[in-house]
Amino acid sequence: MGRVATAATTDREAHIQVRGLTMAYGEVVIQRDLNFAIGRGDVFIIMGGSGCGKSTLLRHLIGLKPPAAGEVIYHGSSLWDHTDEERDSLMRRMGVLYQSGALWTSMTLAENVALPLQQYTRLPTGQIRELVSYKLALVGLRGFEDYYPAEISGGMQKRAGLARAMALDPELLFFDEPSAGLDPVSARRLDDLILELNQSLGTTVVVVTHELASIFAIGNNSVFLDPESKTMIAAGDPNTLLKTSTDPRVISFLTRGEAAQRTHREEGR
């Protein structure tokens, strides 16, 4: 399975490499021995059933949690071997959209998007304001600059979170369940936006999701985590996986269990 993952990315430079990663909370192992690579310009999907450790894997990839074993490699060396300054500068080049949006609730939307710009650029205030308006407009929130996060809907908070994640034009974007809590049309719009960012700016995108429609629409590489065996059981382009995978757990997931149900029903007759 490791071979499948590398085969899918050998022709591209690896943006992130994961080697022998084991994730644990205390003594409870969530996933063990993960090996895969995320290529530059990939739309990489982390998928698997509920509670298999998808979000935990994301937290490891962005350096919020140190691995129990193994390493997450950026630019040839492990995230935790970089000095603090190097890690900060790596983090500055990634944007993260959290499941809840995670906007800073004591600031307006404009202040939320502006904060990273104020921290890391020496741009004059007027230019920052223009940039903020542009980012908010990009996610369909033109005119919401002075609203506080509590004053807008959950879907809007999520989009504002995306505007903030894109503030510094990151080369790497992470999404934790982007379509959770969104209506189908908004979810679709978000997918389109993700693809657009990926294609026009070459942004590498990593998405945690179990939304099948999104997986097939945007993903061109993936890893499949299994909660039972506590490791990855498939990797590669999800569309290819659907056609070629022989693992019943993967097929059942990618077909909403319908393939399994079909055989079940036939057996029943």
Add this chain to the structure above:
Amino acid sequence: MQPSLTITYPSGESALLTLEGDWTLDQMRLEWSGFQLELAARASLHRVRLECAQLGQWDSRLLTLLQALFDFAEERGIELDLSGLPEGVVRLLKLSRAVPERTGNPHQEATGSLLHNIGEMTLAGWRELQQFNAFVGELLLSFGRLLSGRASFRRIDLLRFLQSAGPEALPIVTLIGLLVGAVLAFVGAVQLQMFGAEIYVANLVGLGSVREMGAMMTAIIMAGRTGSAYAAQLGTMQVNDEIDALKTFGISVIDFLVLPRTLALLLMLPLLTLWADVLGILGGLLVGVLVLDISLLEYLIQTRDSMGLWDLAVGLIKSVIFALVIAMSGCLRGLQSGRNSSAVGNATTSATVTAILLIVIWDAITTILFNQLGI
């Protein structure tokens, strides 16, 4: 109609359970355990058939009974014949048994021996100490960055915290300061009147307020008012992933969140303490003049003569220590908070308790220290 369950035995190794009546939650409850005992007594039992021809209405009451029967049958390897049950019941039962039971309770308390518990507590205490040390170290580094102008937080945040830790706390500090001064005066007057030395109420109230009560009462009010607010703010940010969002932007949580809050208290608590000192003396003066019939001028002169600048400084030094204690316990507990609403409540409580405890301990230490040094 009342529900009923009768068991008959067509042969030695099979049983027939006949369900009759309405099996709904508003009907009388039939205990399954009694029937289970009866079935369990027959060791040769291999088949159980259910018969429901006279079954009336049914709901989850019936299903819970059947669930228990299923568990029992599974455990004993008894074959169940469900053909007599209504089709809906069978479908619901199948659905509830489609996923196998999860074994192993994650929240089972490790009920170990006394030694085991002591060990666990020691380890937890050690971790706590390490976290506290790390926090103090990071805060020191952050102050260093502040002095070299590299600490980044929003000026507007600092102003907001100054506002809420200063002017907004004035009314309650005023009230408490006045009352504590008055109470000190009353308590002292009762004793001093016995010697006809009422005038020394001014000394007692003056020194008591300036050296002790002003700083301590203000600090306790601020621990309950502002320290708990800090814990709640940071705890909620933790629940909402806002802290993680800061980290992923490479923004230092200590610089951005803890530093402005600590600065605000460091600046405001000494000022509030001064204010409380003045009001404590005023409270004593009111009692002295109105109740004890001491003349206003006499009281003021006595107060002035009783204390030096050093006494004021002692109170202010304490208030600086208290400000650090309050801000640090509030922020640390907030940052340590778990990711649910009750964890934020716990963080708030523990911030206040920690702060008040440390305030009293530090007050005792400094008082003894100053006393020994003769200041």
